[in-house]
Amino acid sequence: MSTIINDETIDNISILAQLTLSGEEKEQAKKDMGRMLDYIDKLNELDTTDVKPMTQVFPMDNVFRDDIVATAQGEASIEAPALDDADARPEILQGAPAAKGNFFSVPRTVE
Amino acid sequence: MNELLRLSAVQLASLIRTGEVRAKEALDAVFQEIDEKEESLHCYVTIDREGAYAQASALQEKIDRKKEAGPLAGVPIAVKDNICTQGLRTTCSSKILEHFIPPYTAEAVLRLRQAGGILIGKANMDEFAMGSTTETSYFGATHNPYDLGRVPGGSSGGSAAAVAAGESFAALGSDTGGSIRQPASFCGVVGMKPTYGTVSRYGLVAYGSSLDQIGPLTKNVEDCAVLLEAISSYDRKDSTSVARTDTDFPAALLEGLHGMRIGIPRDYFGEGLDPEVASAVREAADVLKAQGASLEEFDLSLVDYAIPAYYTIASAEASSNLERFDGVKYGYRARDCEDLHQMYKKTRTEGFGPEVKRRILLGTFVLSSGYYDAYYLKALRVKALIKRAFNQAFSRFDCILGPVAPSTAPLLGESLADPLKMYLGDIYTIAANLAGLPAISVPCGKDSKGLPIGFQLTADCFQEKKLLRAAYQYEKATACACGGEAFRKGGAL
Numbered sequence: 001m002s003t004i005i006n007d008e009t010i011d012n013i014s015i016l017a018q019l020t021l022s023g024e025e026k027e028q029a030k031k032d033m034g035r036m037l038d039y040i041d042k043l044n045e046l047d048t049t050d051v052k053p054m055t056q057v058f059p060m061d062n063v064f065r066d067d068i069v070a071t072a073q074g075e076a077s078i079e080a081p082a083l084d085d086a087d088a089r090p091e092i093l094q095g096a097p098a099a100k101g102n103f104f105s106v107p108r109t110v111e
Numbered sequence: 112m113n114e115l116l117r118l119s120a121v122q123l124a125s126l127i128r129t130g131e132v133r134a135k136e137a138l139d140a141v142f143q144e145i146d147e148k149e150e151s152l153h154c155y156v157t158i159d160r161e162g163a164y165a166q167a168s169a170l171q172e173k174i175d176r177k178k179e180a181g182p183l184a185g186v187p188i189a190v191k192d193n194i195c196t197q198g199l200r201t202t203c204s205s206k207i208l209e210h211f212i213p214p215y216t217a218e219a220v221l222r223l224r225q226a227g228g229i230l231i232g233k234a235n236m237d238e239f240a241m242g243s244t245t246e247t248s249y250f251g252a253t254h255n256p257y258d259l260g261r262v263p264g265g266s267s268g269g270s271a272a273a274v275a276a277g278e279s280f281a282a283l284g285s286d287t288g289g290s291i292r293q294p295a296s297f298c299g300v301v302g303m304k305p306t307y308g309t310v311s312r313y314g315l316v317a318y319g320s321s322l323d324q325i326g327p328l329t330k331n332v333e334d335c336a337v338l339l340e341a342i343s344s345y346d347r348k349d350s351t352s353v354a355r356t357d358t359d360f361p362a363a364l365l366e367g368l369h370g371m372r373i374g375i376p377r378d379y380f381g382e383g384l385d386p387e388v389a390s391a392v393r394e395a396a397d398v399l400k401a402q403g404a405s406l407e408e409f410d411l412s413l414v415d416y417a418i419p420a421y422y423t424i425a426s427a428e429a430s431s432n433l434e435r436f437d438g439v440k441y442g443y444r445a446r447d448c449e450d451l452h453q454m455y456k457k458t459r460t461e462g463f464g465p466e467v468k469r470r471i472l473l474g475t476f477v478l479s480s481g482y483y484d485a486y487y488l489k490a491l492r493v494k495a496l497i498k499r500a501f502n503q504a505f506s507r508f509d510c511i512l513g514p515v516a517p518s519t520a521p522l523l524g525e526s527l528a529d530p531l532k533m534y535l536g537d538i539y540t541i542a543a544n545l546a547g548l549p550a551i552s553v554p555c556g557k558d559s560k561g562l563p564i565g566f567q568l569t570a571d572c573f574q575e576k577k578l579l580r581a582a583y584q585y586e587k588a589t590a591c592a593c594g595g596e597a598f599r600k601g602g603a604l
Contacts, residue, residue, distance in 0.1 A: 010472075012479070020456050029472055036531060039419055040419040043416060057321075096439075097444030107453075108450050
């Protein structure tokens, strides 16, 4: 039943996934995904009418904590090589592909 | 080969604590081994000699001043390259993170350091942990120390190969669908995936968040217990972290196997399992029986549904988790982009490899409007059924014993051509991730080609001690202390 994967589906999916596929890649993706979905269809052999979807294996509650500003390791429960400065911005911005002052820099967003 | 490399991590730490061995000597031994073998094995993406010697000298100073140095004092340890290390490149073996230097360190690595462990480098892996061979690494494949023409398994292939080859005394890996246990099996070392929530995921680059766990790869079971104790912790920074009070795992090594009930799923020994693997695993079961465990065959059921459920859920989570790689805040950014939207698209298209894209596309599809219920929710319902099947099994058994993988290590280049076939190799390992269970891979001999075989024990949630107890008694009874054997005898190197 891999018919659901047509060109239109692949185009929509690649837009959602923010990926560009070449003509060849598109054909390959159609084939791969179709085959995988055929395989996944095996799940329909099972009757799951009264089964609730299981997102977590243990019963878990939401974990809340105070919204306080801290360094990445500031919340650590053990002694950690914390950043020298409570302000981690320089170290974070150092890894940015492009930065201006204290901000990330990106290409034009509006006309 | 340096004699120190024959020691287990625990033995080495003990000699370093008493001052019989200097921390630097252990590093010298490991780096010498790396110098000799790394070119042919390629276990590491990044090696941090300078950092390692600095850690060792700080530790040595502590020891010389008679201060407590920890259960892993001076033990050189490799960390999989999807686990963040402050100031040390963390790439996930992907082009998109080729130059990423994290501003913080993963909780599990901090715990290792606190226990005295010395981080020596970042181990190679499948790109973003997606793969079973370490061949999807942007930086090139890792080779199996037992046969350089074969894969080490994956995705924690660099971690497993490094331990097997003496390029490290122990390693951390991550396991989303078998990524610790399967390479451990292919490389003849011990590997454990702990119960979900036992080791903090803070600083582990997410793949399938509901399935990911960090765990140890070691030369033997005792090392596994000690490493696991070191890295287990409740962490407020990981909202799925579980507060446990039973993490004194080495205590489990003192108990025998009398009264232990081991179930062997008939459905694990059907079609597709290599006969040599099947017989080695059955022999391992007999050893456990001789040690006092009771064996019983049973039908686990639903085994064939684990793979389709897993790849639906894991791909869905991956597609969401990997949205963050967009070229804005860190990592690779494509050149010459006219606007923001084009930058996202070009960056991701150029930055991700084919297997990662394949899973992102599949995951995006199963989460997309119109298909969400039929695929994603369906898989979550099947996950509930699989969990139920395990609950039933664990009402009768302490552990479930089976193979880790259907075969021993395949040849390089054999697996990637047919992704679905590669996925089917995860049949025995992925159910533990879906159900959050702990599972261990233990070496149990070799096939006629001289390639390591592993058997797997799985227990109910929070029952790692049962696994360690059985695995340790097996190791003792067979006197194999198998892990890390490649560099001792019979290995390719």
